[in-house]
Amino acid sequence: xxxxxxxxxxxxxxxxxxxxxxxxxxxxxxxxxxxxxxxxxxxxxxxxxxxxxxxxxxxxxxxxxxxxxxxxxxxxxxxxxxxxxxxxxxxxxxxxxxxxxxxxxxxxxxxxxxxxxxxxxxxxxxxxxxxxxxxxxxxxxxxxxxxxxxxxxxxxxxxxxxxxxxxxxxxxxxxxxxxxxxxxxxxxxxxxxxxxxxxxxxxxxxxxxxxxxxxxxxxxxxxxxxxxxxxxxxxxxxxxxxxxxxxxxxxxxxxxxxxxxxxxxxxxxxxxxxxxxxxxxxxxxxxxxxxxxxxxxxxxxxxxxxxxxxxxxxxxxxxxxxxxxxxxxxxxxxxxxxxxxxxx
Numbered sequence: 310x311x312x313x314x315x316x317x318x319x320x321x322x323x324x325x326x327x328x329x330x331x332x333x334x335x336x337x338x339x340x341x342x343x344x345x346x347x348x349x350x351x352x353x354x355x356x357x358x359x360x361x362x363x364x365x366x367x368x369x370x371x372x373x374x375x376x377x378x379x380x381x382x383x384x385x386x387x388x389x390x391x392x393x394x395x396x397x398x399x400x401x402x403x404x405x406x407x408x409x410x411x412x413x414x415x416x417x418x419x420x421x422x423x424x425x426x427x428x429x430x431x432x433x434x435x436x437x438x439x440x441x442x443x444x445x446x447x448x449x450x451x452x453x454x455x456x457x458x459x460x461x462x463x464x465x466x467x468x469x470x471x472x473x474x475x476x477x478x479x480x481x482x483x484x485x486x487x488x489x490x491x492x493x494x495x496x497x498x499x500x501x502x503x504x505x506x507x508x509x510x511x512x513x514x515x516x517x518x519x520x521x522x523x524x525x526x527x528x529x530x531x532x533x534x535x536x537x538x539x540x541x542x543x544x545x546x547x548x549x550x551x552x553x554x555x556x557x558x559x560x561x562x563x564x565x566x567x568x569x570x571x572x573x574x575x576x577x578x579x580x581x582x583x584x585x586x587x588x589x590x591x592x593x594x595x596x597x598x599x600x601x602x603x604x605x606x607x608x609x610x611x612x613x614x615x616x617x618x619x620x621x622x623x624x625x626x627x628x629x630x631x632x633x634x635x636x637x638x639x640x641x642x643x644x645x646x647x648x649x650x651x652x653x
Contacts, residue, residue, distance in 0.1 A: 310348070310386055310398075312337055317650065318414035319630035322374045324364035327634040330413075332627065335376075337416050338408055340389035344418050347383040347401065351433040351624075352412035354633045354646035355379060355441050355470070356558060362634065368591055377630075378412025378648070380440045381405050381419075382433035392421045400427040402436035404594075412437075413630055415650040425605075428613040435619040438470060438645045439608055442620070445557065445590045446474035447604045449533055450482055453555045453588045458483030460530035463520060463547060465540060467505060468496035470645040471557070473620030474608075475533060476503040481617065484531075488523055490516065492640055499643050503618065511536070517547035528552060550581050557588040620644040626652040 320333045340346045358377040360367055382402035385395050395401060403424030405417040427436045449471075450456045462479045466472045467489030479487045489500035489508045497508040509519050521528055528549035534541050535558035548554055593601040611617035621644030625633050633646045 310384075312346070312386055312416070316415035317627060318376045318410070319627055319648070320374050320376055320413075321362045324362070324373060326363075327631040327638070329362055330377075330631040330634060332630070335410070335414070338410055338418050340387050340392075340418055341407075342390045343392060343421055344389040344407065345385050345392055345395060345401075345421050345424065346387035346389075347381060347405065347417050347419055347424070348386045349381045349383040349405075349412055349415055349417050349650050351382045351437040352378045352414075352417075352627075352648040352650065353380045353437040353441060353470075354630075354637060354648060356637060357441075358411075358413075359634055359637055368589065372409065375409040376411045376413050378414070378417070379404055379406060380437055381412040381417055382427055382436040383417075386416070389421075394421050395424065395426075400429070400433075401425060402427045402433070403440055413627065413648055413650075415627075425609070428609065430613050430615075431609070431619070432622075434622040434624055434645075434647045435612065437647060438620065438622075439612065440605060441590060442470040442645065443474050443608045443612075444593075444601060444605045445471050445588075446478050447608055448590070448593055448601065449555055449557060449588055450475065450479055450531075451604070452593075452600065453557075453586055454531045454533065454553050456482050456484060456531055459485045461486045461488065461524055461549075462531040462533065463488045463490060463529040463544065464500075464505075465490045465511065465532075465534050465536050465544070466640070467491055467503075467508075468499040468643050469535075469640075470620055470642075471535065472500075473503060473644050474617075476500060476505050477618055479531075480504050481611075486523075488520055488529065490520075496643060499621065511540075515543070517543045520547040524549070531555075533557065545583070545585075548581075548583055551583065552581075553584050553586065555586045555588050622647050624649050624652075628653070 407418040489505035
């Protein structure tokens, strides 16, 4: 394949709202040692992209301008020096980024050891969301929350990218019931289609009360919280004795808040023995790459075999990258948002 000298990319030109994303023409990058160049067919839109564009707290600093996007599916079009694990023309998916160039572009750079072969039965639109959303879900349940068979799980944003994996995975790992916290009737229907036992309105003032009612007053064993703001305090009020709460995001843009009374209740309420943990996927790939890699391999096998449904995909052309961010921030999305760099 002939590689053009330039490419289209959605660039975050400065810190700010979705309008900070602008379509620009950039030089196609050249892969360095250990890198490959991927012709991007599908680029996942993740909330981490939104956080970096907004200038929110993030594990590493963001220098503007930059091209967002951490995971793609596509075809290998060039190899850097020393790369032998993949070949030209291979269909791959995985993590990208380098020289400030992420996946919101027609071509992207990746470290060869951070991509893998895409099984032909998995569509690129589905494959591009496996590494972040899918692996996050499996590690959240198995490693962070230590889900045990017969337990009850409460999933926030259950119709979103990560939530769409969490619901069926929790049931597959032996959860007795999965309660989906959702913000609209359409999202409730989506969560039920994924297997959710029950749904609760996330916009209700005291949603912890119906959650407790659904569990006979006991509460849930596992809370997976990604909303931020006051959602964690509400969730803890829905947590059972010996329950585990894991925070893995703040979609509202507000840090999770806990007052002194909520913290005191963790220690002095009779028999709670509850725990609160934080989860960041990047830390697993950096500090425990074998565990994260094994989880991803297992996930790909389940999706390829048709044993785990992949999230519903909402594809948009690259020209609508700003609209994709707006939808994600306003929580309008069902399933996974994907950008298509070669679609006009």
